[in-house]
Amino acid sequence: MKHLILRDLDIPNIADISVYEKNGGYNALRIAIKMTPDEIIQAVTKSGLKGRGGAGFSTGTKWSFLPKNIFPRYLVVNADESEPGTFKDRQIMERNPHQFIEGIIISAYAIQANDAYIYLRGEFPSAAECLERAIADAHARGYLGENILDTDYRLLITIHRGAGAYICGEETALLESLEGKLGQPRVKPPFPASVGLYGKPTVINNVETLTNIPPIIAMGAEAYAKIGTPKSTGPKVFCLSGHVNRPGNYEAALGSLTFRDLIFDLGGGVRGGKKVKAILPAGASAPMLTDAALDVKLDYDSVAAAGSQLGSASVIVLDEDTCVVWAAKKMTQFFKHESCGKCTPCREGTYWLARILERIDDGAGQIADVDLIANVAEQMTGNTLCPLGDFAAAPALGSIKHFREEYERHVREKSCWMRNGK
Numbered sequence: 001m002k003h004l005i006l007r008d009l010d011i012p013n014i015a016d017i018s019v020y021e022k023n024g025g026y027n028a029l030r031i032a033i034k035m036t037p038d039e040i041i042q043a044v045t046k047s048g049l050k051g052r053g054g055a056g057f058s059t060g061t062k063w064s065f066l067p068k069n070i071f072p073r074y075l076v077v078n079a080d081e082s083e084p085g086t087f088k089d090r091q092i093m094e095r096n097p098h099q100f101i102e103g104i105i106i107s108a109y110a111i112q113a114n115d116a117y118i119y120l121r122g123e124f125p126s127a128a129e130c131l132e133r134a135i136a137d138a139h140a141r142g143y144l145g146e147n148i149l150d151t152d153y154r155l156l157i158t159i160h161r162g163a164g165a166y167i168c169g170e171e172t173a174l175l176e177s178l179e180g181k182l183g184q185p186r187v188k189p190p191f192p193a194s195v196g197l198y199g200k201p202t203v204i205n206n207v208e209t210l211t212n213i214p215p216i217i218a219m220g221a222e223a224y225a226k227i228g229t230p231k232s233t234g235p236k237v238f239c240l241s242g243h244v245n246r247p248g249n250y251e252a253a254l255g256s257l258t259f260r261d262l263i264f265d266l267g268g269g270v271r272g273g274k275k276v277k278a279i280l281p282a283g284a285s286a287p288m289l290t291d292a293a294l295d296v297k298l299d300y301d302s303v304a305a306a307g308s309q310l311g312s313a314s315v316i317v318l319d320e321d322t323c324v325v326w327a328a329k330k331m332t333q334f335f336k337h338e339s340c341g342k343c344t345p346c347r348e349g350t351y352w353l354a355r356i357l358e359r360i361d362d363g364a365g366q367i368a369d370v371d372l373i374a375n376v377a378e379q380m381t382g383n384t385l386c387p388l389g390d391f392a393a394a395p396a397l398g399s400i401k402h403f404r405e406e407y408e409r410h411v412r413e414k415s416c417w418m419r420n421g422k
Ligand SMILES: Cc1cc2nc3c(=O)[nH]c(=O)nc-3n(C[C@H](O)[C@H](O)[C@H](O)COP(=O)(O)O)c2cc1C
Pocket: 050, 051, 052, 053, 054, 055, 056, 057, 059, 078, 079, 080, 081, 082, 083, 166, 167, 168, 169, 170, 171, 172, 204, 205, 206, 207, 209, 210, 386, 387, 388
């Protein structure tokens, strides 16, 4: 299959601007700049593209929410990529940066922004270098700066490097951090489309989302919408990791693969020929599934119907020898560490969840603790300022739902039989 997003897998050195141009690079911008901003927004809406950052919201619809006649307005790119098991945006930025930058230019033109900011995960120094070089080359060729392609449109792109907080991937905490403030989520509404960066209308999109824009313009919205399923259109990069033989990024049309295809055909199966015990479809932040979900299709609706979320499609596989109590504890400790502390259910809930899970994992738990965990997690769900509270409850709730007996056995035996080799 020809890749539309991970084009570096088909074309050596596509990160070089000359190679990118020789392979059709910046032609979509030439087409787009002759369209009106509204025509581009309509095309992106018609393409069915949904945001690839996790929430899966229609990109064209989000752009259309910007109020008319309020300027300046901004495009902010979410390149914070901090979800455990997610490493697709990094590959795009390091190996196919011009398609991403072309996507930013077309999108900024569509929303009539003259400034775009890339909020880049601080731990990605090589991505920062690749992007700095690509932006400088795009300037030199007239794709950025004043009078882009001899029109009166101008755009500057600024890279801002984060400082290592997972919560700064949440769009409003990201805006706070970009403004130089403490990275904590804002109360919504107002939404960033009306009151965003520096109080101005702002669109925030993920790296992979924007990398889909040049193919949409180049091939046309209708052709793009034929890729995937009617409700989950386009190509998607699936990040596969955990106990698999060939972890990595795999691009496929949404809905064209099942978990089984991804794990066994593309990922070479489970290490040591072991069985799949649990699947985390969206890193640590969506409820886990079991091997019963192996034949579920990888699109937004099918994974939701199976009881979880596709999110950013970072599929982590746990094999039959993994202790789920230990796995839930590790993920909960991560969320406790990353909670920004602004709201009580998340700040207190993550603390107590981690503490009870540690107790059970250490062999000091009681049977009543299992219900206590479920109770704390349920009270967090839907009651926090931002979705991190729900994310933090997911590992505990999902693991108890599918593996309650393992929790109870830890309590009865006062230890973990898997780690003790029994
Ligand atoms: C705690 C938390 C962390 C997030 N981290 C990221 C991230 O690293 N990258 C990302 O693109 N979106 C992340 N999101 C989702 C963003 O808030 C937002 O929905 C997304 O950037 C919108 O872009 P899209 O519409 O193109 O998907 C996160 C959300 C939450 C609640």
